[in-house]
Amino acid sequence: MATNQTAHADEHAHGDHRPSPYNPLRWLFSTNHKDIGTMYLIFAIIAGVIGGAMSGLIRWELAEPGVQIFWGMADAGNLGTDKLFSVQMPDGSHKAIFGNEHGYNVMVTMHGLIMIFFMVMPAMIGGFGNWFVPLMIGAPDMAFPRMNNISFWLLPVAFALATISMLVPGGSMGQGFGGGWTLYAPLSTSQQLHGGPSMDLLILSLHIAGISSILGAINFIVTIFNMRAPGMTLHRMPLFVWSILVTVWLLLLSLPVLAGAITMLLTDRNFGTNFFNAAGGGDPVMYQHLFWFFGHPEVYILILPGFGIVSQIVSTFSKKPVFGYLGMAYAMVSIGVIGFIVWAHHMYTVGMGLELEAYFVAATMIIAVPTGIKIFSWIATMWGGSIDLKVPMLWAIGFIFLFTLGGVTGVVLANSGIDTVLHDTYYVVAHFHYVLSMGAVFAIFAGFYYWLPKMSGLKYSGLLGGLHFWIFFVGVNIIFFPQHFLGLQGMPRRYADYPDGFAYWNYVSSIGYAITAVGALVFFYMLLDMFVLRRRKLETAENASPWGEGATTLEWTLSSPPPFHQFNELPVVAEEKHH
Amino acid sequence: MAMSPNTPQNIRWVAICVAIVGGMLAIALNAAPLYDAFCKVTGFGGTTQTATKAPGVVLDQTIEIRFDVNVPPGTPLEFKTGQTSETLKIGETGLAHFTVRNLSDRPVKAIASYNVTPHTTGLYFQKLQCFCFEDMVFQPGQTLDLPVIYFIDPDIVKNRDTRDVHTITLSYTYYQQADG
Ligand code: HEM
Ligand SMILES: [Cu+2]
Numbered sequence: 167m168a169t170n171q172t173a174h175a176d177e178h179a180h181g182d183h184r185p186s187p188y189n190p191l192r193w194l195f196s197t198n199h200k201d202i203g204t205m206y207l208i209f210a211i212i213a214g215v216i217g218g219a220m221s222g223l224i225r226w227e228l229a230e231p232g233v234q235i236f237w238g239m240a241d242a243g244n245l246g247t248d249k250l251f252s253v254q255m256p257d258g259s260h261k262a263i264f265g266n267e268h269g270y271n272v273m274v275t276m277h278g279l280i281m282i283f284f285m286v287m288p289a290m291i292g293g294f295g296n297w298f299v300p301l302m303i304g305a306p307d308m309a310f311p312r313m314n315n316i317s318f319w320l321l322p323v324a325f326a327l328a329t330i331s332m333l334v335p336g337g338s339m340g341q342g343f344g345g346g347w348t349l350y351a352p353l354s355t356s357q358q359l360h361g362g363p364s365m366d367l368l369i370l371s372l373h374i375a376g377i378s379s380i381l382g383a384i385n386f387i388v389t390i391f392n393m394r395a396p397g398m399t400l401h402r403m404p405l406f407v408w409s410i411l412v413t414v415w416l417l418l419l420s421l422p423v424l425a426g427a428i429t430m431l432l433t434d435r436n437f438g439t440n441f442f443n444a445a446g447g448g449d450p451v452m453y454q455h456l457f458w459f460f461g462h463p464e465v466y467i468l469i470l471p472g473f474g475i476v477s478q479i480v481s482t483f484s485k486k487p488v489f490g491y492l493g494m495a496y497a498m499v500s501i502g503v504i505g506f507i508v509w510a511h512h513m514y515t516v517g518m519g520l521e522l523e524a525y526f527v528a529a530t531m532i533i534a535v536p537t538g539i540k541i542f543s544w545i546a547t548m549w550g551g552s553i554d555l556k557v558p559m560l561w562a563i564g565f566i567f568l569f570t571l572g573g574v575t576g577v578v579l580a581n582s583g584i585d586t587v588l589h590d591t592y593y594v595v596a597h598f599h600y601v602l603s604m605g606a607v608f609a610i611f612a613g614f615y616y617w618l619p620k621m622s623g624l625k626y627s628g629l630l631g632g633l634h635f636w637i638f639f640v641g642v643n644i645i646f647f648p649q650h651f652l653g654l655q656g657m658p659r660r661y662a663d664y665p666d667g668f669a670y671w672n673y674v675s676s677i678g679y680a681i682t683a684v685g686a687l688v689f690f691y692m693l694l695d696m697f698v699l700r701r702r703k704l705e706t707a708e709n710a711s712p713w714g715e716g717a718t719t720l721e722w723t724l725s726s727p728p729p730f731h732q733f734n735e736l737p738v739v740a741e742e743k744h745h
Numbered sequence: 746m747a748m749s750p751n752t753p754q755n756i757r758w759v760a761i762c763v764a765i766v767g768g769m770l771a772i773a774l775n776a777a778p779l780y781d782a783f784c785k786v787t788g789f790g791g792t793t794q795t796a797t798k799a800p801g802v803v804l805d806q807t808i809e810i811r812f813d814v815n816v817p818p819g820t821p822l823e824f825k826t827g828q829t830s831e832t833l834k835i836g837e838t839g840l841a842h843f844t845v846r847n848l849s850d851r852p853v854k855a856i857a858s859y860n861v862t863p864h865t866t867g868l869y870f871q872k873l874q875c876f877c878f879e880d881m882v883f884q885p886g887q888t889l890d891l892p893v894i895y896f897i898d899p900d901i902v903k904n905r906d907t908r909d910v911h912t913i914t915l916s917y918t919y920y921q922q923a924d925g
Binding site for chain 1: 758773784922
């Protein structure tokens with residue numbers, strides 16, 4: 167530090183020297199954690215809109231039996247004139263823009279990949295992580311600001327490759343890769359089914375997204391271990407920082423395994439290896455083991471930062487420290503550790519031995535224990551607190567409720583006997599959407615409404631935020647709750663069509679989508695109102711902290727928005743002031 | 746930026762992280778040999794075993810072995826089994842016949858792959874002689890008789906997973922190889 171003292175002196179003057187947002191170089195070459203965080207958030211919103219529109223096409227297709235949008239197979243004659251999304255070719259015939267049933271599967275596959283890799287992860291880790299980890303531990307920036315820039319800019323590249331993958335030939339059935347986000351062999355290796363360049367581009371895209379995440383993970387690890395302000399011991403770190411710390415360790419340990427697995431897919435496809443090819447002595451089930459060794463930690467990567475966000479919010483709006491702080495921190499650590507030894511609960515149907523199955527059932531159920539600790543601690547934090555139902559708190563309580571529901575169906579699926587029946591049905595789809603598109607997404611919105619005034623220095627309309635919450639809450643429940651019924655009735659996932667018996671709840675589910683879409687419009691109107699129409703600045707009195715005495719973490723000691731370079735004088739964290 | 750990123754503590758953590766990433770990647774890329782070894786030892790995924798001599802012990806209990814043969818669509822081979830099933834005593838040596846005929850007018854190079862279901866019985870399905878995982882070339886029109894000599898290891902009745910199994914299916918698939 168000593169050598170930097172002189173540099174400090176003249177940097178003070180620049181402390182609040184903020185380059186113009188209209189200068190593209192500010193963003194392209196940015197090494198500022200707050201600017202990079204902002205870019206991640208905007209990127210996630212764009213990817214979320216695209217992924218959300220794709221799920222709209224899925225629900226549209228499934229609204230009633232028969233093929234609505236993906237009617238490309240019926241293309242033989244010229245019956246495309248009165249069909250949806252029909253386009254006239256130069257020779258006068260009509261084609262379906264979105265192709266055939268394979269197009270449907272491409273839509274499902276890419277929806278999943280985009281939401282996971284380009285929406286939830288960038289928002290939680292890249293966005294909130296970059297913005298608030300340095301602020302919360304009292305650091306001036308991330309440890310490696312330039313590497314941070316690379317982490318971000320690799321993402322649009324990966325996203326572009328994924329988009330191109332949808333447009334180039336995928337194989338005999340049409341454009342794109344339609345084998346599901348899990349990329350199971352042999353669907354993903356078969357030259358007959360996916361011989362085109364589409365799958366290769368997708369592999370490349372995931373490699374690049376993975377490198378981006380690994381670089382980010384290293385950056386967070388070094389930042390959290392080496393750049394905490396004096397007095398900010400590990401056991402005084404806010405729970406959001408803990409959640410990011412556990413998450414990035416999971417990334418570091420699991421992503422290389424995915425990278426290895428998809429590299430083997432690539433060589434099986436192009437260089438004649440037989441890792442997953444039964445004809446050459448390989449085993450496609452080995453791909454599943456490798457994938458899920460990554461995949462299960464990945465689902466916790468998606469939700470752990472949400473746990474952290476919700477902990478901060480529940481504490482702030484109950485005006486109490488989090489109940490059982492250490493228990494909360496170590497619950498996340500143990501979820502992370504156990505998360506590595508439960509992967510085969512996604513593979514009960516491959517036919518393992520009874521004993522192995524029994525092990526995976528037991529290990530999976532054990533994860534419910536630290537998860538339960540978290541849920542009870544949030545409730546205990548609220549218990550007897552003076553609860554302020556501001557918009558972020560609404561989302562956080564919504565999160566607790568919906569995530570718990572998804573956790574319960576997870577425990578149901580953990581039983582291998584039950585899962586043999588429910589595997590690959592809509593019951594599983596309902597489960598992971600309760601934990602993801604409601605759990606993770608509600609946590610993201612909670613964090614967004616919590617920190618938006620801090621990031622921008624502006625006020626939003628609580629009325630619009632609340633309206634957004636309630637419409638969303640009703641909408642997503644109407645989409646996904648009926649899918650439990652469909653799954654229990656035996657409706658399989660990843661088909662564009664279904665028998666008439668499943669029509670009723672599918673129709674209800676699609677109506678839920680329409681309601682949710684209205685909620686999303688309210689969200690964008692809220693942003694428009696906040697940043698353009700009214701642009702109300704936070705009053706001076708509440709400039710540092712609009713949430714009052716409950717907001718105790720370090721970011722609330724700074725102005726809103728925080729100075730471009732903060733903590734030139736490192737804050738000292740005292741015993742009673744932490745989390 | 747208040748601090749230079751390249752402090753020794755920072756570099757140390759970066760080195761640790763890079764080592765972890767490299768290590769995990771290496772394990773993943775070597776999954777194939779590791780997994781093969783694991784399957785051979787445990788019979789995981791219905792990997793059958795090879796033995797050099799019959800067990801000597803024959804139990805009174807019988808077990809039915811069913812035979813399934815198939816080729817992927819478009820393979821110019823006819824693959825048949827001489828018997829759809831065979832019932833024998835546990836520990837007794839059985840002999841099954843398979844025939845393969847090349848339907849095309851060109852030599853066909855192919856390789857057989859197999860497993861048993863329930864997968865858990867893989868550990869106890871012992872082969873004394875078989876045709877498997879070796880390239881074979883079938884001349885145009887040629888028919889080959891391929892025998893498999895096997896027995897069921899009497900230990901099958903000692904395992905909780907397998908003691909109630911009364912039927913085992915042995916399934917063979919013939920895959921044409923690219924260069925033939
Ligand atoms: C109490 C905790 C949980 C338990 C016991 C649990 C259990 C399970 C089980 C057994 C399956 C496999 C179902 C099947 O494919 O047949 C599954 C699927 C899934 N779970 Fe969970 N889960 C839990 C929490 C979570 C969380 C927190 C997330 C993500 C935020 C999540 C995301 C998923 C996803 C994405 C799938 C489907 C993967 C696919 O096949 O495409 N789960 N879960
Ligand atoms: Cu899992």
